[in-house]
Amino acid sequence: MIPTITAFERSPDGGRGLARDMHVRWALEEVGQPYDVRLVSFDEMKQPAHLALNPFGKIPTYEEGNFALFESGAIVFHIAERHAGLLTGDANARARAIAWMFAAFSTVEPPILERTTAVILERDATWHDQRLPLVDDRIRKRLAELSRYLGDSDWLDGAFSAGDLVMVGVLRRLNRSGLLDEFPNLSAYVARGEARPAFKRAFDAQLAVAMAASNG
Amino acid sequence: MIPTITAFERSPDGGRGLARDMHVRWALEEVGQPYDVRLVSFDEMKQPAHLALNPFGKIPTYEEGNFALFESGAIVFHIAERHAGLLTGDANARARAIAWMFAAFSTVEPPILERTTAVILERDATWHDQRLPLVDDRIRKRLAELSRYLGDSDWLDGAFSAGDLVMVGVLRRLNRSGLLDEFPNLSAYVARGEARPAFKRAFDAQLAVAMAASNG
Numbered sequence: 001m002i003p004t005i006t007a008f009e010r011s012p013d014g015g016r017g018l019a020r021d022m023h024v025r026w027a028l029e030e031v032g033q034p035y036d037v038r039l040v041s042f043d044e045m046k047q048p049a050h051l052a053l054n055p056f057g058k059i060p061t062y063e064e065g066n067f068a069l070f071e072s073g074a075i076v077f078h079i080a081e082r083h084a085g086l087l088t089g090d091a092n093a094r095a096r097a098i099a100w101m102f103a104a105f106s107t108v109e110p111p112i113l114e115r116t117t118a119v120i121l122e123r124d125a126t127w128h129d130q131r132l133p134l135v136d137d138r139i140r141k142r143l144a145e146l147s148r149y150l151g152d153s154d155w156l157d158g159a160f161s162a163g164d165l166v167m168v169g170v171l172r173r174l175n176r177s178g179l180l181d182e183f184p185n186l187s188a189y190v191a192r193g194e195a196r197p198a199f200k201r202a203f204d205a206q207l208a209v210a211m212a213a214s215n216g
Numbered sequence: 217m218i219p220t221i222t223a224f225e226r227s228p229d230g231g232r233g234l235a236r237d238m239h240v241r242w243a244l245e246e247v248g249q250p251y252d253v254r255l256v257s258f259d260e261m262k263q264p265a266h267l268a269l270n271p272f273g274k275i276p277t278y279e280e281g282n283f284a285l286f287e288s289g290a291i292v293f294h295i296a297e298r299h300a301g302l303l304t305g306d307a308n309a310r311a312r313a314i315a316w317m318f319a320a321f322s323t324v325e326p327p328i329l330e331r332t333t334a335v336i337l338e339r340d341a342t343w344h345d346q347r348l349p350l351v352d353d354r355i356r357k358r359l360a361e362l363s364r365y366l367g368d369s370d371w372l373d374g375a376f377s378a379g380d381l382v383m384v385g386v387l388r389r390l391n392r393s394g395l396l397d398e399f400p401n402l403s404a405y406v407a408r409g410e411a412r413p414a415f416k417r418a419f420d421a422q423l424a425v426a427m428a429a430s431n432g
Binding site for chain 2: 051055056057058067069070071072073074075077078092095096098099101102103105106107109110113114117121122125126127130131134138142145146148149
């Protein structure tokens with residue numbers, strides 16, 4: 001059965017692949033699972049039909065017959081559990097890959113989200129210019145810890161895993177901030193993820209949607 | 217084998233049970249797994265021995281013989297996978313419980329963390345009083361969505377699960393903000409979690425640590 005995911009009809013990032021459907025597209029490409037995409041508008045995302053799939057009115061969602069799932073982390077994990085390629089069979093290494101998925105979302109991403117929120121929602125606030133450096137320092141703290149841990153390894157824990165997929169996806173949100181450039185091994189780590197053929201296929205697919213929207 | 221977790225020697229919350237070891241203690245109590253606790257000071261958390269367990273220098277960590285794990289979400293999931301009581305055997309309901317775990321950490325908690333950061337790190341900033349209501353509105357948005365979804369159900373998806381455990385733990389961080397009171401069904405949901413005998417045992421255990429520290 002071909003699963004269907006949802007994605008923005010018009011992504012606010014204009015095709016930079018920073019929306020969370022990118023995690024799910026990339027995971028599906030890594031395991032070689034074809035999928036359909038249903039595009040939703042901002043208005044549709046807040047309607048009952050979409051809220052029945054995701055109570056927070058966000059994308060992506062995942063449908064497979066009568067089964068529906070939300071939260072990109074949970075969808076990536078669902079895909080990784082059912083296909084080879086994103087989680088090893090070794091129980092301990094599998095648990096550590098899952099730890100990196102949670103670390104990406106609950107330890108590394110929160111200050112990055114805070115930056116996004118500041119730039120989008122508080123850009124015109126009187127405090128914006130003074131406050132942004134404080135937020136950036138909180139991000140730097142996490143990046144420094146991650147950089148020290150990664151060292152000169154290719155991936156976080158041996159072979160590429162769902163943990164790397166999610167972590168690279170989270171770090172990509174910093175692409176235009178300049179912060180990643182301060183940590184060359186993290187920049188190289190993100191570039192390594194972006195160089196994977198599955199990433200490229202996923203990126204091109206979301207870019208095609210953005211291009212169609214901008215021509216529409 | 218009895219696992220060992222780490223927790224704050226002196227929790228910044230003074231025993232309110234808001235540190236993330238509480239998620240893990242509660243999960244261990246729900247499944248009836250005895251555990252040992254090793255208390256760590258703020259200084260010890262940044263030393264190589266602890267960083268080898270958690271690259272971000274945070275608590276809790278989880279050790280079971282040579283196996284070590286970090287991130288409270290991943291530890292709760294590890295416990296839930298190995299014991300009955302926190303994840304159902306039904307594959308679809310299990311996937312949805314995992315979705316709620318990710319939703320708690322990556323959708324509901326980020327604005328709550330932003331509030332905590334504002335109150336702790338930006339309390340003296342010139343913008344604090346003007347900005348806090350903006351952060352509170354972002355929290356209200358998520359709470360309203362969660363409240364609408366929960367309705368008059370006891371738990372998020374049928375029986376109590378690891379998803380509820382983590383969501384209640386995340387919402388408890390709002391206890392003193394007054395924000396939860398605006399959503400009576402969410403207040404009742406949190407109270408329902410706190411009334412569970414396993415929660416009470418976990419809460420009392422972390423409170424005993426805080427009391428010992430304040431008498432020390």
